[in-house]
Amino acid sequence: MIYIDKDTKTVLPEKYHVAHNLCVQIYDMMLELHTNEIFNELYKSDFSFKIDENLKKVKEFTNKDIHALDWLAENGKHDILEKILCKRLLTSITGDLLNFLHEGLSCSMRGITNVAYANFRKPLKDSLTLLEMILVDPTDFTKTYFLNGDPNNYDPSSKNLNKEEIIEKALNKLGNKPLLNKEIIHILRFDKTNSNSFDPLSNLALHIVTRDRNYKTEDRNLNFIFSSKEDVEKQWEHIYFFMPYLMAYTFWIVDEILFSLVDLNKEIKEYRDLRVLLKFMYWACKHDKFNGSEQILSTLGKGGNCENCGAELDLGIHDLKLHFDTDLLPCVKCFHSLINFPEGYEPEFMSMKFNEDDFKKDE
Numbered sequence: 001m002i003y004i005d006k007d008t009k010t011v012l013p014e015k016y017h018v019a020h021n022l023c024v025q026i027y028d029m030m031l032e033l034h035t036n037e038i039f040n041e042l043y044k045s046d047f048s049f050k051i052d053e054n055l056k057k058v059k060e061f062t063n064k065d066i067h068a069l070d071w072l073a074e075n076g077k078h079d080i081l082e083k084i085l086c087k088r089l090l091t092s093i094t095g096d097l098l099n100f101l102h103e104g105l106s107c108s109m110r111g112i113t114n115v116a117y118a119n120f121r122k123p124l125k126d127s128l129t130l131l132e133m134i135l136v137d138p139t140d141f142t143k144t145y146f147l148n149g150d151p152n153n154y155d156p157s158s159k160n161l162n163k164e165e166i167i168e169k170a171l172n173k174l175g176n177k178p179l180l181n182k183e184i185i186h187i188l189r190f191d192k193t194n195s196n197s198f199d200p201l202s203n204l205a206l207h208i209v210t211r212d213r214n215y216k217t218e219d220r221n222l223n224f225i226f227s228s229k230e231d232v233e234k235q236w237e238h239i240y241f242f243m244p245y246l247m248a249y250t251f252w253i254v255d256e257i258l259f260s261l262v263d264l265n266k267e268i269k270e271y272r273d274l275r276v277l278l279k280f281m282y283w284a285c286k287h288d289k290f291n292g293s294e295q296i297l298s299t300l301g302k303g304g305n306c307e308n309c310g311a312e313l314d315l316g317i318h319d320l321k322l323h324f325d326t327d328l329l330p331c332v333k334c335f336h337s338l339i340n341f342p343e344g345y346e347p348e349f350m351s352m353k354f355n356e357d358d359f360k361k362d363e
Contacts, residue, residue, distance in 0.1 A: 004021055011110060022244045023105055024105060027247070042262055045083065047084075069084065085142055089145075097128070111232055115205070120239075124250075132167065135260075174253070248280050267340070306336060308334050
Protein backbone atom coordinates (compact mmCIF):
# COMPACT_ATOMS: atom_id res chain seq x y z
CA MET A 1 0.00 0.00 0.00
CA ILE A 2 1.73 3.19 -1.13
CA TYR A 3 -1.23 5.58 -0.99
CA ILE A 4 -1.02 7.76 2.13
CA ASP A 5 -4.23 8.32 4.07
CA LYS A 6 -4.85 9.65 7.56
CA ASP A 7 -4.02 6.30 9.16
CA THR A 8 -0.81 5.64 7.22
CA LYS A 9 2.39 5.66 9.24
CA THR A 10 5.12 7.29 7.19
CA VAL A 11 8.22 9.41 7.71
CA LEU A 12 7.29 11.48 4.67
CA PRO A 13 6.41 15.03 5.81
CA GLU A 14 2.74 15.94 5.36
CA LYS A 15 3.55 18.75 2.92
CA TYR A 16 4.54 16.11 0.35
CA HIS A 17 1.51 13.83 0.80
CA VAL A 18 -0.59 15.41 -1.97
CA ALA A 19 2.26 15.15 -4.49
CA HIS A 20 2.96 11.57 -3.45
CA ASN A 21 -0.69 10.56 -3.69
CA LEU A 22 -0.99 12.27 -7.07
CA CYS A 23 1.86 10.07 -8.33
CA VAL A 24 0.17 7.01 -6.83
CA GLN A 25 -3.20 7.82 -8.41
CA ILE A 26 -1.59 8.27 -11.83
CA TYR A 27 0.24 4.98 -11.26
CA ASP A 28 -3.10 3.32 -10.44
CA MET A 29 -4.68 4.66 -13.62
CA MET A 30 -1.86 3.20 -15.72
CA LEU A 31 -2.17 -0.06 -13.77
CA GLU A 32 -5.78 -0.32 -14.98
CA LEU A 33 -4.40 -1.49 -18.32
CA HIS A 34 -3.55 -4.70 -16.48
CA THR A 35 -6.43 -4.93 -14.01
CA ASN A 36 -9.59 -3.39 -15.53
CA GLU A 37 -11.53 -5.73 -17.79
CA ILE A 38 -12.61 -2.80 -19.93
CA PHE A 39 -9.13 -2.97 -21.47
CA ASN A 40 -9.21 -6.72 -22.16
CA GLU A 41 -8.97 -6.05 -25.89
CA LEU A 42 -5.29 -5.28 -25.30
CA TYR A 43 -4.70 -8.94 -24.55
CA LYS A 44 -6.33 -10.55 -27.57
CA SER A 45 -6.06 -10.16 -31.34
CA ASP A 46 -8.08 -11.93 -34.01
CA PHE A 47 -7.31 -12.11 -37.70
CA SER A 48 -8.53 -14.27 -40.56
CA PHE A 49 -7.43 -14.97 -44.14
CA LYS A 50 -8.72 -16.95 -47.02
CA ILE A 51 -6.26 -19.78 -47.58
CA ASP A 52 -4.88 -19.71 -51.11
CA GLU A 53 -1.67 -20.48 -52.94
CA ASN A 54 -0.23 -17.07 -52.14
CA LEU A 55 -0.02 -17.75 -48.40
CA LYS A 56 3.26 -19.24 -47.24
CA LYS A 57 3.85 -21.87 -44.55
CA VAL A 58 0.17 -22.45 -43.88
CA LYS A 59 0.78 -26.01 -42.68
CA GLU A 60 3.53 -24.88 -40.29
CA PHE A 61 1.21 -22.19 -38.93
CA THR A 62 -1.77 -24.51 -38.37
CA ASN A 63 0.57 -27.02 -36.68
CA LYS A 64 2.00 -24.22 -34.51
CA ASP A 65 5.49 -24.88 -35.84
CA ILE A 66 5.91 -21.16 -36.57
CA HIS A 67 5.08 -18.23 -34.32
CA ALA A 68 2.06 -16.18 -35.42
CA LEU A 69 4.14 -12.98 -35.69
CA ASP A 70 6.80 -14.71 -37.78
CA TRP A 71 4.07 -16.13 -40.02
CA LEU A 72 2.53 -12.70 -40.51
CA ALA A 73 5.95 -11.27 -41.37
CA GLU A 74 6.60 -14.14 -43.79
CA ASN A 75 3.36 -13.31 -45.59
CA GLY A 76 3.84 -9.55 -45.60
CA LYS A 77 0.89 -8.85 -43.28
CA HIS A 78 2.79 -6.04 -41.59
CA ASP A 79 -0.25 -3.98 -40.60
CA ILE A 80 -1.71 -6.83 -38.54
CA LEU A 81 1.73 -7.70 -37.20
CA GLU A 82 2.24 -4.10 -36.08
CA LYS A 83 -1.01 -3.94 -34.09
CA ILE A 84 -0.47 -7.30 -32.34
CA LEU A 85 3.15 -6.49 -31.56
CA CYS A 86 2.39 -3.01 -30.23
CA LYS A 87 -0.28 -4.42 -27.92
CA ARG A 88 2.25 -6.88 -26.53
CA LEU A 89 4.93 -4.23 -26.18
CA LEU A 90 2.59 -1.78 -24.45
CA THR A 91 1.41 -4.26 -21.82
CA SER A 92 4.91 -5.64 -21.21
CA ILE A 93 6.78 -2.34 -21.08
CA THR A 94 4.17 -0.68 -18.86
CA GLY A 95 4.16 -3.69 -16.54
CA ASP A 96 7.91 -3.34 -16.02
CA LEU A 97 7.73 0.46 -15.82
CA LEU A 98 5.02 0.31 -13.15
CA ASN A 99 6.99 -2.16 -11.04
CA PHE A 100 9.93 0.24 -10.87
CA LEU A 101 7.72 3.27 -10.21
CA HIS A 102 5.92 1.42 -7.41
CA GLU A 103 9.18 0.54 -5.69
CA GLY A 104 10.50 4.06 -6.17
CA LEU A 105 7.43 5.66 -4.59
CA SER A 106 7.42 3.07 -1.81
CA CYS A 107 11.05 3.79 -0.98
CA SER A 108 10.51 7.53 -1.14
CA MET A 109 7.65 7.52 1.38
CA ARG A 110 9.91 5.50 3.69
CA GLY A 111 12.76 7.98 3.37
CA ILE A 112 14.99 5.65 1.33
CA THR A 113 15.56 8.25 -1.35
CA ASN A 114 18.73 6.73 -2.80
CA VAL A 115 16.84 3.55 -3.72
CA ALA A 116 13.90 5.67 -4.93
CA TYR A 117 16.15 7.49 -7.40
CA ALA A 118 17.69 4.21 -8.53
CA ASN A 119 14.20 2.83 -9.26
CA PHE A 120 13.06 5.96 -11.11
CA ARG A 121 15.97 5.81 -13.57
CA LYS A 122 14.87 2.93 -15.83
CA PRO A 123 11.22 3.97 -16.32
CA LEU A 124 12.03 7.64 -16.93
CA LYS A 125 15.00 7.15 -19.23
CA ASP A 126 14.59 3.78 -20.96
CA SER A 127 11.01 2.51 -20.74
CA LEU A 128 9.44 5.88 -21.47
CA THR A 129 11.76 6.40 -24.46
CA LEU A 130 10.61 3.10 -25.96
CA LEU A 131 6.98 4.08 -25.47
CA GLU A 132 7.62 7.46 -27.10
CA MET A 133 9.22 5.73 -30.09
CA ILE A 134 6.22 3.41 -30.43
CA LEU A 135 3.82 6.36 -30.25
CA VAL A 136 5.76 8.50 -32.72
CA ASP A 137 6.06 5.86 -35.46
CA PRO A 138 4.72 2.37 -34.66
CA THR A 139 5.41 1.18 -38.20
CA ASP A 140 9.07 2.17 -38.06
CA PHE A 141 9.44 0.72 -34.56
CA THR A 142 7.92 -2.58 -35.69
CA LYS A 143 10.39 -2.70 -38.56
CA THR A 144 13.35 -1.83 -36.32
CA TYR A 145 12.41 -4.01 -33.37
CA PHE A 146 10.89 -7.08 -35.04
CA LEU A 147 11.70 -7.25 -38.72
CA ASN A 148 15.30 -6.11 -38.25
CA GLY A 149 15.64 -7.21 -34.65
CA ASP A 150 19.10 -5.79 -33.85
CA PRO A 151 18.98 -4.29 -30.31
CA ASN A 152 21.62 -1.73 -31.32
CA ASN A 153 18.96 -0.09 -33.47
CA TYR A 154 16.31 0.30 -30.77
CA ASP A 155 18.44 0.65 -27.63
CA PRO A 156 16.81 3.58 -25.74
CA SER A 157 20.15 4.49 -24.16
CA SER A 158 21.87 4.89 -27.55
CA LYS A 159 23.64 8.19 -28.08
CA ASN A 160 22.51 8.01 -31.70
CA LEU A 161 18.93 8.69 -30.67
CA ASN A 162 17.85 12.31 -30.74
CA LYS A 163 15.88 12.25 -27.49
CA GLU A 164 14.71 15.84 -27.71
CA GLU A 165 13.34 15.27 -31.21
CA ILE A 166 11.55 12.10 -30.06
CA ILE A 167 9.94 14.04 -27.19
CA GLU A 168 8.86 16.82 -29.55
CA LYS A 169 7.24 14.35 -31.96
CA ALA A 170 5.56 12.54 -29.05
CA LEU A 171 4.10 15.83 -27.80
CA ASN A 172 2.76 16.52 -31.29
CA LYS A 173 0.97 13.17 -31.13
CA LEU A 174 -0.55 14.09 -27.77
CA GLY A 175 -2.10 17.24 -29.19
CA ASN A 176 -3.22 20.03 -26.89
CA LYS A 177 -1.44 19.45 -23.57
CA PRO A 178 -0.44 22.98 -22.47
CA LEU A 179 1.15 21.73 -19.24
CA LEU A 180 3.82 19.84 -21.14
CA ASN A 181 7.04 21.39 -22.39
CA LYS A 182 9.64 19.68 -24.58
CA GLU A 183 12.66 21.33 -22.95
CA ILE A 184 11.51 20.64 -19.38
CA ILE A 185 10.77 16.97 -20.10
CA HIS A 186 14.14 16.51 -21.78
CA ILE A 187 16.09 18.29 -19.03
CA LEU A 188 14.42 16.36 -16.21
CA ARG A 189 15.21 12.98 -17.82
CA PHE A 190 18.50 13.38 -19.66
CA ASP A 191 20.44 16.54 -18.80
CA LYS A 192 23.63 15.64 -16.91
CA THR A 193 24.44 19.27 -16.15
CA ASN A 194 21.15 20.47 -14.65
CA SER A 195 20.64 20.16 -10.88
CA ASN A 196 16.93 19.45 -11.39
CA SER A 197 17.57 16.46 -13.66
CA PHE A 198 16.96 12.91 -12.47
CA ASP A 199 19.91 11.69 -14.56
CA PRO A 200 22.80 12.74 -12.29
CA LEU A 201 20.86 11.93 -9.11
CA SER A 202 19.98 8.43 -10.29
CA ASN A 203 23.59 7.86 -11.33
CA LEU A 204 24.76 8.91 -7.89
CA ALA A 205 22.21 6.54 -6.35
CA LEU A 206 23.38 3.60 -8.46
CA HIS A 207 27.14 4.11 -8.16
CA ILE A 208 29.00 4.56 -4.91
CA VAL A 209 31.71 6.53 -6.73
CA THR A 210 31.18 8.55 -9.91
CA ARG A 211 33.82 10.22 -12.09
CA ASP A 212 31.65 12.17 -14.53
CA ARG A 213 32.67 15.82 -14.18
CA ASN A 214 29.01 16.82 -13.88
CA TYR A 215 28.41 14.77 -10.74
CA LYS A 216 31.83 13.66 -9.58
CA THR A 217 32.10 12.14 -6.10
CA GLU A 218 33.59 14.62 -3.67
CA ASP A 219 36.88 13.88 -1.92
CA ARG A 220 36.47 11.64 1.13
CA ASN A 221 32.86 10.91 0.30
CA LEU A 222 30.65 8.11 -1.04
CA ASN A 223 27.54 8.88 -3.07
CA PHE A 224 24.35 8.99 -0.93
CA ILE A 225 25.99 6.92 1.83
CA PHE A 226 26.31 9.74 4.34
CA SER A 227 23.06 11.55 3.55
CA SER A 228 21.81 13.67 6.43
CA LYS A 229 18.19 14.49 7.28
CA GLU A 230 18.70 17.79 5.47
CA ASP A 231 19.90 15.92 2.36
CA VAL A 232 16.85 13.65 2.40
CA GLU A 233 14.58 16.68 2.78
CA LYS A 234 16.14 18.26 -0.32
CA GLN A 235 15.73 14.98 -2.21
CA TRP A 236 12.05 14.79 -1.21
CA GLU A 237 11.56 18.37 -2.34
CA HIS A 238 13.05 17.49 -5.73
CA ILE A 239 11.12 14.24 -6.16
CA TYR A 240 7.74 15.69 -5.23
CA PHE A 241 8.08 18.84 -7.31
CA PHE A 242 9.05 17.06 -10.54
CA MET A 243 7.72 13.49 -10.38
CA PRO A 244 4.02 14.51 -10.66
CA TYR A 245 4.88 16.29 -13.91
CA LEU A 246 6.75 13.30 -15.35
CA MET A 247 4.09 10.86 -14.14
CA ALA A 248 1.37 12.86 -15.92
CA TYR A 249 3.44 12.93 -19.12
CA THR A 250 4.06 9.19 -18.90
CA PHE A 251 0.34 8.56 -18.39
CA TRP A 252 -0.60 10.57 -21.48
CA ILE A 253 1.99 8.74 -23.60
CA VAL A 254 0.65 5.37 -22.42
CA ASP A 255 -2.99 6.33 -22.98
CA GLU A 256 -2.34 7.71 -26.45
CA ILE A 257 -0.84 4.37 -27.49
CA LEU A 258 -3.58 2.45 -25.67
CA PHE A 259 -6.47 4.13 -27.46
CA SER A 260 -4.77 3.77 -30.84
CA LEU A 261 -4.80 -0.02 -30.32
CA VAL A 262 -8.24 -0.70 -28.81
CA ASP A 263 -11.72 0.17 -30.05
CA LEU A 264 -13.24 1.90 -27.04
CA ASN A 265 -15.62 4.78 -26.50
CA LYS A 266 -13.58 7.98 -26.88
CA GLU A 267 -15.39 9.30 -23.78
CA ILE A 268 -13.29 6.91 -21.68
CA LYS A 269 -10.09 8.51 -22.94
CA GLU A 270 -11.49 12.00 -22.44
CA TYR A 271 -12.55 11.14 -18.89
CA ARG A 272 -9.14 9.65 -18.05
CA ASP A 273 -7.51 12.82 -19.40
CA LEU A 274 -9.81 14.95 -17.25
CA ARG A 275 -9.14 12.89 -14.11
CA VAL A 276 -5.39 13.40 -14.37
CA LEU A 277 -5.74 17.07 -15.25
CA LEU A 278 -8.04 17.87 -12.30
CA LYS A 279 -5.82 15.99 -9.86
CA PHE A 280 -2.74 17.73 -11.23
CA MET A 281 -4.51 21.08 -10.87
CA TYR A 282 -5.26 20.38 -7.19
CA TRP A 283 -1.61 19.56 -6.51
CA ALA A 284 -0.50 22.69 -8.41
CA CYS A 285 -2.84 24.88 -6.36
CA LYS A 286 -1.52 23.37 -3.13
CA HIS A 287 2.12 23.79 -4.08
CA ASP A 288 3.63 27.10 -3.02
CA LYS A 289 6.20 27.04 -5.83
CA PHE A 290 3.73 26.56 -8.67
CA ASN A 291 3.17 29.92 -10.38
CA GLY A 292 -0.09 29.08 -12.14
CA SER A 293 -2.32 28.35 -9.15
CA GLU A 294 -4.14 31.72 -9.17
CA GLN A 295 -4.88 31.39 -12.88
CA ILE A 296 -6.20 27.85 -12.34
CA LEU A 297 -8.55 28.95 -9.57
CA SER A 298 -9.71 31.94 -11.59
CA THR A 299 -10.54 29.66 -14.53
CA LEU A 300 -12.33 27.18 -12.28
CA GLY A 301 -14.50 29.94 -10.83
CA LYS A 302 -16.06 30.44 -14.26
CA GLY A 303 -17.71 27.06 -14.15
CA GLY A 304 -21.02 27.86 -15.85
CA ASN A 305 -24.25 26.28 -14.61
CA CYS A 306 -25.29 22.85 -13.41
CA GLU A 307 -27.06 21.07 -16.26
CA ASN A 308 -29.42 19.41 -13.78
CA CYS A 309 -30.62 22.22 -11.50
CA GLY A 310 -29.27 25.30 -13.27
CA ALA A 311 -27.35 26.56 -10.23
CA GLU A 312 -24.39 28.81 -10.99
CA LEU A 313 -21.18 26.94 -10.37
CA ASP A 314 -18.50 28.52 -8.21
CA LEU A 315 -15.76 25.94 -8.34
CA GLY A 316 -12.66 26.26 -6.23
CA ILE A 317 -9.91 24.35 -4.51
CA HIS A 318 -12.44 22.61 -2.24
CA ASP A 319 -13.99 21.03 -5.34
CA LEU A 320 -10.58 19.96 -6.61
CA LYS A 321 -9.82 18.38 -3.24
CA LEU A 322 -13.06 16.40 -3.27
CA HIS A 323 -12.29 15.14 -6.76
CA PHE A 324 -8.71 14.34 -5.75
CA ASP A 325 -9.94 12.22 -2.86
CA THR A 326 -13.00 10.59 -4.43
CA ASP A 327 -13.00 11.15 -8.23
CA LEU A 328 -16.32 12.96 -7.75
CA LEU A 329 -17.23 16.53 -8.71
CA PRO A 330 -20.90 17.16 -7.76
CA CYS A 331 -23.07 20.23 -7.83
CA VAL A 332 -23.29 21.51 -4.25
CA LYS A 333 -26.99 22.28 -4.67
CA CYS A 334 -28.43 19.10 -6.16
CA PHE A 335 -25.40 16.75 -5.90
CA HIS A 336 -25.72 15.92 -9.60
CA SER A 337 -22.34 14.92 -11.02
CA LEU A 338 -20.67 17.66 -13.05
CA ILE A 339 -18.68 14.94 -14.80
CA ASN A 340 -20.35 12.60 -17.26
CA PHE A 341 -18.89 9.21 -16.43
CA PRO A 342 -18.53 6.77 -19.35
CA GLU A 343 -20.75 3.73 -19.02
CA GLY A 344 -18.89 0.90 -17.32
CA TYR A 345 -16.12 3.19 -16.11
CA GLU A 346 -17.66 4.95 -13.12
CA PRO A 347 -15.53 5.57 -10.01
CA GLU A 348 -16.09 3.17 -7.12
CA PHE A 349 -17.23 6.06 -4.91
CA MET A 350 -20.37 6.51 -7.01
CA SER A 351 -22.31 4.33 -4.58
CA MET A 352 -21.48 6.55 -1.57
CA LYS A 353 -24.06 8.91 -0.05
CA PHE A 354 -23.21 12.56 0.58
CA ASN A 355 -24.90 15.54 2.15
CA GLU A 356 -24.39 19.28 1.90
CA ASP A 357 -21.88 19.42 4.78
CA ASP A 358 -19.45 17.30 2.73
CA PHE A 359 -19.17 20.10 0.17
CA LYS A 360 -18.76 23.14 2.38
CA LYS A 361 -15.82 25.34 1.48
CA ASP A 362 -12.78 25.35 3.72
CA GLU A 363 -12.69 28.34 5.99
